[in-house]
Amino acid sequence: MSVISSFKKYQIVWVWNQTTPTLRSELIAFWRDNGAIQDPLEAWRRTFEVACVALNAEGRIVGVSSVYCACPAAGAALYWFYRTFIREDCRDVGLAPCVFAQTYEQLALAYAGEAQAPVGMMIVTENPKLETAAGIRIIQRVGFQRFGTSDSGESVWHRLFLS
Incomplete structure (x- = not known):
């Protein structure tokens, strides 16, 4: 595990495949x-998908990014599907985009040049706040483009890795 960035009073640590x-x-x-x-079995399973953790000054986890690899549709290229969760009292403006940017950069580097590797990252906007005009601006500011809509009506966004 290594510190890859800091944001205000938080350190962003890369933990992919190192939990x-x-x-x-x-x-x-x-x-x-x-x-x-809440489900401890699902939580344990997801620990193997964690890419970055954000730590406070005391070294306690305040945020997590996780990814899993999947195809958005039959015959489509692989993508990393991205999720993040930041503790409510630590949701400083800019922390979530910083965690995203670090996750994106590290995954792009880790698999660069592998023909079968995921071509980018996708997010499904499960948080209704991200469906607002302000939320959409944030998503677009970090380089995402609308990909479509999920079966449950949520917006799906993608960002390709740079070649």
């Missing part, structure tokens, strides 16, 4: 205590 039993326990507790993932 330890201790970190997995901390992630499960973080999600449970903050109402993000």
Whole structure:
């Protein structure tokens, strides 16, 4: 695990494929205590998808990004589907985009040049705040373009990795 960036009073740490039993326990507790993932089995499974964690000055988790690899449609290229959760009292303006940017950059570098690797990242806007004009501006500001709509009516956005 290595610090890859900082934002205000937070450190962004790359943990992809490096989660330890201790970190997995901390992630499960973080999600449970903050109402993000209540099912302990689902939380444990998702610990293996964590890419970055945001830590406060005391070294406690305040935010998490996770990704999983999938095709958005039959015959389409692979993408990393991105999720993030920031603790409510730590949602400083700019922290979530910073965590996204670091996750994007690290994944783009990690698999660069591999023909079968995902071609970019996708997000499904499960948070209704991201469907507002302000939310859409934030999504577009970090380089996303509208891809379509999910089966449940949520907007789907994508950003390709630079070649």
